[in-house]
Amino acid sequence: MQKIIKVDNKVVVFLENGACIESIISDEDFEKILKSTSDEETLAIVNSQYKQELDKKQEVLSFIEKIRKSKILRIADNVVYWDNVSNLSLPQDLAESIVDAELNKDELKLTAYQNFWTLMSLNTDEDCRNNLYWFLHLHGLKIAKCGFFVAYRNVDSTNEEGVYTDHHTHSTRIKIGEMVTLDRYKCDCDSNVECSSGLHCASVNWLKKNYFGDTGLAVLVNPADVVAVPKRSEYGKLRTCAYLPMAIINYDKNDNVIPINVEDGFDCSYVTKVIYEGTMGTEEDSIYKIQIPKIKDLVNESIQDKLLEIAKDCIVNKQL
Numbered sequence: 001m002q003k004i005i006k007v008d009n010k011v012v013v014f015l016e017n018g019a020c021i022e023s024i025i026s027d028e029d030f031e032k033i034l035k036s037t038s039d040e041e042t043l044a045i046v047n048s049q050y051k052q053e054l055d056k057k058q059e060v061l062s063f064i065e066k067i068r069k070s071k072i073l074r075i076a077d078n079v080v081y082w083d084n085v086s087n088l089s090l091p092q093d094l095a096e097s098i099v100d101a102e103l104n105k106d107e108l109k110l111t112a113y114q115n116f117w118t119l120m121s122l123n124t125d126e127d128c129r130n131n132l133y134w135f136l137h138l139h140g141l142k143i144a145k146c147g148f149f150v151a152y153r154n155v156d157s158t159n160e161e162g163v164y165t166d167h168h169t170h171s172t173r174i175k176i177g178e179m180v181t182l183d184r185y186k187c188d189c190d191s192n193v194e195c196s197s198g199l200h201c202a203s204v205n206w207l208k209k210n211y212f213g214d215t216g217l218a219v220l221v222n223p224a225d226v227v228a229v230p231k232r233s234e235y236g237k238l239r240t241c242a243y244l245p246m247a248i249i250n251y252d253k254n255d256n257v258i259p260i261n262v263e264d265g266f267d268c269s270y271v272t273k274v275i276y277e278g279t280m281g282t283e284e285d286s287i288y289k290i291q292i293p294k295i296k297d298l299v300n301e302s303i304q305d306k307l308l309e310i311a312k313d314c315i316v317n318k319q320l
Contacts, residue, residue: 069103072102072110073099085117114147116223123223132223132226141203147222150220151202151203152217153201154214155167164217180242186241187228187241191229198227201239203236204257209256219243222240
């Protein structure tokens with residue numbers, strides 16, 4: 001049984017394990033100590049660092065318990081894998097979303113997450129692989145059935161109808177349905193740098209009307225093409241080396257983006273713009289071709305198979 005001594009707002013507790021702790025606490029916390037039933041509970045009250053460690057431990061245990069309910073994910077040494085996609089470890093938040101969709105029998109979301117992680121596994125940047133889904137989830141950006149995600153940006157009008165350009169250089173041709181690309185080596189891939197070279201795409205929380213452009217666009221982005229995901233939670237802009245403009249967007253009376261009304265797994269008519277087949281497109285005039293990079297511990301053959309599965313589904317279901 002614990003023994004407790006309190007003088008003014010200072011308390012000394014002799015724990016059941018023989019240890020002694022002392023701390024300055026509030027009357028409210030002192031009442032909690034009196035009601036505590038274990039050393040761990042008492043330590044969590046008087047030691048904020050211990051409480052954080054305890055909460056983190058509990059979070060990990062809850063996460064492991066949740067993942068074990070999955071029939072498609074595998075967990076080993078607290079690391080999660082989707083073996084049917086790649087042998088790269090899954091970020092925790094994406095793994096949890098996958099299990100939620102699996103338990104809810106949401107096949108559309110499962111397809112979207114599988115295609116997303118297939119493409120994400122092609123990204124050579126570890127920070128992007130670890131942080132992109134966190135960024136999308138935090139800022140409410142949705143993932144299409146094909147695995148691409150929706151983001152937003154502003155552009156400037158030109159004298160040519162239906163053609164836009166970037167506000168910064170006025171040198172890029174931007175048109176609905178046509179890929180916009182920039183050589184990856186010309187992009188700044190440091191996720192610690194918030195604003196730098198690359199094609200910028202943003203969340204609805206970051207973008208405002210007439211901010212770096214007079215026209216707003218919704219764009220589709222391939223996870224493999226993302227080059228930097230800034231880690232500040234409130235910073236809702238990332239960089240990529242390619243995007244596909246899909247629609248002109250509107251703003252509300254407060255100049256905020258009116259987002260496209262979709263959820264993860266939504267169908268997209270622009271999905272057939274993308275040709276998947278390893279390092280080469282299936283057509284010479286393919287609008288967009290994926291280059292499969294050499295990544296340590298990544299089995300390229302399995303990724304190619306998955307990309308072809310996506311392609312076949314896209315071709316068969318052209319009504320999407």
